[in-house]
Amino acid sequence: MKRKSLIKLLIENIDKDVVNQVQSIVDENQYLKGTVSEESLIGSKKYVLWASTDGLSHIKERHEDKNKPGSLFVEGLDFRKVMAELLEMEPNELQDSKIKWIAIEMPSVTGYSGLSYASPEIITQMKDYTMPDRGGGEVVKVSPGERDPTNYISLVTRNIGKLSDGRELLSLITFYPGANHIPKDPANPSVGVVEVPSTRSAFTDAGLYFSIPPESPILKQ
DSSP states (O other): OOHHHHHHHHTTTOOHHHHHHHHHHHHHOTTOOOOOOGGGEEEOSSEEEEOOHHHHHHHHHHTOOTTSSSOEEOTTOOHHHHHHHHHTSOOSEEETTEEEEEEEEOSSOOEEEOEEEOOHHHHTTSEEEEETTSTTOEEEEEEEOOOEEEOEEEEEEEEEEEOTTSOEEEEEEEEEEOOSEEESOTTOGGGOEEEOOSSGGGTGGGTEEEEEOTTOGGGGO
């Protein structure tokens, strides 16, 4: 896609008036802060998503360290372009004010999934790891292994208002690659899959663990 048409896609239906409206809504929300710009807004026919540079940087940082548990983005993935494509689709999950596009299959690889399944007997022998980015800490299991490529990606947003043109204004919560189901045995699909729980604290009971490189410092702690 040519740069000119890409820029047009990213700021579709975004003008100074929209920027001002979004800034006003952000300023009036006690849980949000930041400066809104045309480049930080992604528009579609139904939604406008505010994805600040700081927010995107935090997400990228969270999913770029191969030595930590979690999924990794494929190198060079254009976050804003993919988000714009998702906003053109109908969300597949609504939860109070949250609007979600969960495990949407894309035409190309979006990243590498770190989740795998193991039987209760095996998973209980794996190393515990306390995730550092949640209040109170969620304990998950980790084990040496490789991440598998995935075509799936998820976008989670919060509805924070409505613009004068009728579109819903969304703020970015998170964005990550990976499916919402993990095969019990990738070599034998007939065995079935495990649905990924909504909280990581439930992963172990579901038989799910994170594969990380054998050289990861976490495994040597």
